[in-house]
Amino acid sequence: MTTVDATQHARSFGAAADSYARARPGYPRDAVDFLVGDAARVLDLGAGTGKFSQALVAAGHEVVAVEPSTRMLAQLREALPEVEAHEGSAEATGLASGSVDAVVVAQAWHWVDPGRAVPEVARVLRPGGSLGLVWNVRDDTVDWVRQVWDLAQRGQEQEMRTDTTEVGPPFGPAHRFGTRFEHVTDRAGILDLVASRSYVIVLPEDERRDLLAAVADVLDGHPDLRGRDEVRVPYRTHCTRFVLR
Ligand SMILES: C[S@@+](CC[C@H](N)C(=O)[O-])C[C@H]1O[C@@H](n2cnc3c(N)ncnc32)[C@H](O)[C@@H]1O
Known part of the structure; x- marks a missing residue:
């Protein structure tokens, strides 16, 4: 992806803020606990519509x-x-x-320039504070999930660095944790989820309409989904935490 493309994608989220807020899954409590521990005041960086902030508030943190x-x-x-x-x-x-005890970047570290973001995060943290990175990744071993997201990505997906193994000084080594959960939604929710992807948001209107129609065909025709109101999307949550030295 070129720098212009990447910037356009990073800025595209605002155009689909409604779909985003409705469709994207939240974060499981064990992931929140691993990423921020007992930190009192937590910065949710690249917070979007507040999916991770909501999980932090529910866990009793000041956000x-x-x-x-x-x-x-x-x-x-x-x-x-x-x-x-x-x-x-x-x-x-x-x-x-x-000014903060912990920073979490949920589903957004792949959009940032680490060379400038790492010193900025270190600056706002109190001594001994931590940086947590988290990504929800769909479990593509489930057949209908793979079919829907093969359509939604079409090879255009910016690779997400869910395996970030180091951010470098002044942070220490990576501590990792993984968990699983299911996001319960429905047919309209899946269409919103696809529509909220940065690659889909920036497509020309006719291509976007065709893509969403193809996704609707899978949802209506797949034997695991046909006739069902509720759709369960399986996710794996990848967490990495770095402590300020
Ligand atoms: C996939 S969304 C994740 C939003 C939210 N953290 C969540 O978990 O739902 C990516 C977010 O990163 C934001 N973003 C893009 N470039 C950024 C940057 N350089 N610094 C901080 N956030 C950025 C986007 O505006 C968008 O809200």
Whole structure:
């Protein structure tokens, strides 16, 4: 992907903020506990519509959210008025130095420039604080899941660095944790999930319509889904945590 393409994709989320908020899964509690431990004040960086912020609030943490897209941020503010929310990026958060106990980047580290984001995250953390990276990845060994996402990706998917093994100094080595969960949704939810993908958002309207029609054909025709209201999407959650030295 070229730099222009990557920037266009990274900025595309705002255009699909509604689909995003409705369709994307949340995060399991064991992942939250691994990533932030007993940190009091946690920065959700690249917070989007607040999926991870919501999990942090539910687990009793004080949450600061930073997100570059004003539309995503508007959804977050509406859904989670108790969260302190700021426009900013991983490279320039706008937060005070040493002001948070932990930082989590949920499903967004692959969009950032690590060369600028790592020192910025280290700056806003208190001594001994940690950076957590997390990605939900669909379990493509399930046949209908593979069919739907083969269509949705069409080889255009930006590879997600779910296996980030180091971020470098001043952070220490990676600590890893994996878990599984199912996101319970329905036919419309799957169509929203596909529509909220950055690659699909930026397609020309006719190609986007054709792609969503092809996905609808799988949903209506696959023997595991036909006639069902509820659809369960299996996910694996990959977590990595780095402690500030
Ligand atoms: C896949 S979404 C994840 C949103 C949210 N964390 C979640 O788990 O649902 C990726 C998010 O990264 C944001 N993003 C893109 N470039 C970024 C950057 N340089 N710094 C911080 N966030 C960025 C996008 O605006 C978008 O909200």
